[in-house]
Amino acid sequence: KSMNRAATTIDYLGQVIDLTTGTITRPTVKVRKAITMAKKQAKAxxxxxxxxxxxxGVLLDLQKGAQSLLGLPKLLMKETAHVVKSNRASAKSLQKAWSTSGLKRPSANKVINEAIKALKGLISARARPQPGPAYVLETDARDAGxxxxxxxxxxxGRRGREIHAAALRWTPEERQLHITAREALAASYGTAFLVPRLPEVGSLTLHSDSTPTVWAWRxxxxxxxxxxxxxxxxxxLASRGIFxxxxxxxxxxxxxx
Structure with a gap:
């Protein structure tokens, strides 16, 4: 009875072994590439x-959880960290594990940053910081306005002098809203009033003491x-190409x- 319920095939690293006939089916090209790269990673x-x-690129094709670039950096870190950890010869020194043949790297972060830089072509220009002046917009909401x-x-990264400022009272309808909604409106109104006054903007960072507003922007x-x-x-901001x-x-x- 046990043999009748036993598996007739075994999938080992993409190679399908038929236990009945003894034949072995080679893995697909993508799987073979992934195995080869994993071995290279293990050598460190x-x-x-x-x-x-x-x-x-292979992970984007194979992993269902990495179909978008949003989950790629985390997945990439997870895969490489697992390989480094499993490599006993280099687990004691992360810097040694990430070094290239005969060339030492100052840190693992540098190599990771270079890898992410190589993938930048896959990310749209709107999602990347653009050259130009960097500004900070601080907004706040109170009962009055x-x-x-x-x-x-x-x-x-130091704060410069204030360039523009704006403030208005709430309308009767807006005054009835919850404070978290008014904080979000403050950020929206601040953007609409002040950003068009700037001649050139490369990037804009919103500073708000409202967690729901920050979360909504993100x-x-x-x-x-x-x-x-x-x-x-x-x-x-996106329509103007502002990061x-x-x-x-x-x-x-x-x-x-």
Missing amino acids: RTCVPRHLARLA WGASIYRLSPT NGSGKPTISKAARQATSY YQAKHIAGVDNKRA
């Missing part, structure tokens, strides 16, 4: 950016009012807005 001496980029302030960042929101306000602002991001700050750091 050939872990160079072009190999990582090729491996990432909303306020916004915009300033430029120096190349070193991932959207299930709340209709917050979602609409965030979509209006981000769609406007945008959102960052949560403490309320004490948002006094000017």
Whole structure:
């Protein structure tokens, strides 16, 4: 009875072994490439950016969870970290594991960054930071109304002087909204009022003390009012080719807005 229920085939690394006839079916080309690259990764001496980029391409084809580039960096890190961990000869030194043959790398991050750079061609220009001045937009909402302030960042990341500011009172309808919805409206209004006044914008970072607003700018929101306000602002920035991001700050750091 056990033999009747036993498997007739075994899939070992893409090779299908028929236990009845004894025949072995070779794996497909994609699977063979993935196995070859995994072996190269295990040797650790050939872990160079072009190999990582090729491996990432194969993973995009084979892994259902990596059909979009959103899950690719995490998957790539997971796969390479697993290989390095399983390699006993190089597990003690991550830097040694990521070194190329005869050439030492200062850190694993450099190699990873080069690999991600090799994949940049797959990402649309809108999703990449564009050359040009970087600005920070701070917004806040209170019971009376909303306020916004915009300033430029120096190349070193230091805050510059305030360039423009705006503030308005809420309409009677807006005053009835929850504070989280008003925070999202403040970010939307601040974008609409202040960004068009800037002559050239490469990137814009929203600073808000509202977590739902920051989340909506990054991932959207299930709340209709917050979602609409965030979509209006981000769609406007995307239409102008402006790279945008959102960052949560403490309320004490948002006094000017």
